Amino acid sequence: MMLEVKGLHKQFGGIHASRDINLVVEKHGVHAIIGPNGAGKTTLIAQLSGALKPDAGRLRFDNTDITHMSRHRRAHAGLVRSFQITSIILPMSVLENVMLAVQSTEGHSYRFWAPVSQDAELKEKAMQSLSEVGLGNRADQMAGEISHGEQRQLEIAMALALKPKLLLLDEPMAGMSKEESANMIELLKQLKGETTILLVEHDMDAVFSLADTTSVLVNGHIIATGSTDEIRNNAEVQKAYLGD
Amino acid sequence: MIGTLSKPSGLVYSTVIVLLLIAPVVISLMEHSFYLDLLTRILILTIAVVSLNLIVGYGGMISLGHAAYLGIGAYSVGIPSYYEVFNGYIHLGLAIGGSALFALVTGIICLRTRGLYFILITLAFTQMLYYTFVSIEEYGADDGLVIYQRSEFGGLLDIENANTLYYAVLVVLLLSLYLMHRLIHARYGKVLFGSKHNDERMQSLGYNTYQYKLSCYVISGTLCGIAGFFLGNFTNYISPEMMDWTHSGELIFMMVIGGTGAVLGPVLGTATFLFLEEFLSSITVYWHLIFGLLLIALVMFGKGGLHGLLSRMDRRWEKSQ
The missing domain is CATH 3.40.50.300 (P-loop containing nucleotide triphosphate hydrolases)
Structure with a gap:
């Protein structure tokens, strides 16, 4: 159960x-x-x-x-939820949104020094979740600029990234x-x-x-x-x- | 952090930094020590605005009580000096410890509230501190205390020398700017940014956003306490007036003028604010009126502050390339 x-x-x-x-x-x-x-x-x-x-x-x-x-x-x-009203971080890119989700699974985020943009592993894991929902080609677009349907897919990708x-x-x-x-x-x-x-x-x-x-x-x-x-x-x- | 030097923003920021580096030399040649005082003041308050920018610009926590930390830092110099303890390490330690503790205790409570309530409760705590020091006769009550001697750092650093103090402040400012730059691009900064824009979502992603915000609040308060340490040494004087809520308001103005959320915004904002204040008050006694109107115009028409203006110029420049 x-x-x-x-x-x-x-x-x-x-x-x-x-x-x-x-x-x-x-x-x-x-x-x-x-x-x-x-x-x-x-x-x-x-x-x-x-x-x-x-x-x-x-x-x-x-x-x-x-x-x-x-x-x-x-x-x-x-126990991971998605939202009825699309709930994503609009002023971040699609990939960055999912990276936040992946980051959450990797222990605490009190890391003040290393830039996230150079974290190849984090990016790769996030890309996997994005490809899984078919958003791989939208990775670098801003989350606020993709279509409503795609934003719903992004919601799922973020949830999936949490395993x-x-x-x-x-x-x-x-x-x-x-x-x-x-x-x-x-x-x-x-x-x-x-x-x-x-x-x-x-x-x-x-x-x-x-x-x-x-x-x-x-x-x-x-x-x-x-x-x-x-x-x-x-x-x-x-x-x-x-x-x- | 500065980007391509030939961009308008790169040009402006690198010029500002070069000017700040050579200013004491130029000023001593001109024999106008007043300007060194003004610049030192600008640098000290810029550190305070950098710290405010961290919680407002990245953490989304609008505090109207940041002057408290300037006061804590300054009293950390003033009270030991009153007992003839001039050891700078003790002063600095007290400033850091005291402001971190004040931020932690008040933050634990403030962060249970949001929006307008958060603003008001930060204000309330600072007013509490203000009236506490007003009521302590021993430390001069509302007249404050004169600091007869600046913090001593053995033979390492003699901040009685105005140039040395200036460079010490400049180094701390540059370090704190670099720290901000690293922090906002690191994992910690991303979590802050996320919870500023969608706290609900961040919690569902598994983040204890309360803790992240609280730690951010403490880092910010501590940095502002260091600014207060310099302010006490610089003015050779402390009084509860330093914690007056109008000063918290001024810090917000400086931040907004520079561009909230931009790493280098505080440098432009603070300098513009204090230069304008200095210049206008020298030409007319009714300067407050003009100053107020200018501030309104800047806030209304300058979206993203001066940094926003530079970013727009950058984009135009990039198109023309």
């Missing part, structure tokens, strides 16, 4: 963003979380990655209790054109074999073509978990979410 969520609660004023969420993400494969807007998907991801503290509940990741672990420690433990055990992808297809989405789906299919993915997504085509297991989140509560077919045919899910 990669990740276990037990009795997770989070309340903002009168709104229950997470209500007694129980979730098990098995090793390998893609576990998708779907749900209508405002179901609490991003709140869930934020609690898993450590950006938000749950009001109650426990989190176990890779046989360790991480309920009270800080964000940066979780990243080092192998994640579990990749939390928060709507990786958000705001993408049809073609860009198709490319991203291909990319995620390739990654499937390498790492476990928890995919929060709106795009049903993407979910049904990628996911091995799917959980449905409605009003902060998981109403069903099962294989793609089970979810498709679940009457409760159809009523609450699929709408037909």
